Amino acid sequence: MKTTVGRSRFFLLRTLVLSLIMCDTIRRMLEGTRPIDLLMLIIDALVLLLIAYDVAANICSKRRTSRRIAMIFQHIEEGQKLQAIAPNSGITDPSISAPWVESVKKWVQRTHDVLEKYSSQAAASFALDSVSVPVQYGGISSLPDVRESYRALILKMNNLRSIVEKPDMYF
Numbered sequence: 001m002k003t004t005v006g007r008s009r010f011f012l013l014r015t016l017v018l019s020l021i022m023c024d025t026i027r028r029m030l031e032g033t034r035p036i037d038l039l040m041l042i043i044d045a046l047v048l049l050l051i052a053y054d055v056a057a058n059i060c061s062k063r064r065t066s067r068r069i070a071m072i073f074q075h076i077e078e079g080q081k082l083q084a085i086a087p088n089s090g091i092t093d094p095s096i097s098a099p100w101v102e103s104v105k106k107w108v109q110r111t112h113d114v115l116e117k118y119s120s121q122a123a124a125s126f127a128l129d130s131v132s133v134p135v136q137y138g139g140i141s142s143l144p145d146v147r148e149s150y151r152a153l154i155l156k157m158n159n160l161r162s163i164v165e166k167p168d169m170y171f
Helices: 004-031 035-084 094-118 120-127 144-165
Strands: none
Touching: 004 035, 004 120, 035 094, 035 144, 094 120, 094 144
């Protein structure tokens, strides 16, 4: 955050100084035109346009990243809701847990599709399955499909958090 404020102040200072130089050049042109004054005016205008382009591109990039992060947070919220309604250890009937397992699969696919649209690196990071050791989740149904879906849900949620924490790397 501190570097963003510093950059903004630097851009503002540069723009202000160049504007003052341009005003001075225009004033001198009105007093008596020399070829060097016209050249200075053109150079100042080009530099000012270059700075304006740089600032505008930076602002657009930050807005685009903010919108993408907001969309990812919506998917994180959906995942948290799925995590909260996971079948508990008392459920042993696969027909009861099947809709939840299917919801998790659909959530993973939807989230992957959104990330793929934004960034192939983010989609690859989301798809990464780094847990190879079986983990026991207390309070979750002992059905294999439920356990595997819950493990995948937790893993994908952690991957999404990692993407959100490093947006400059992915977007």
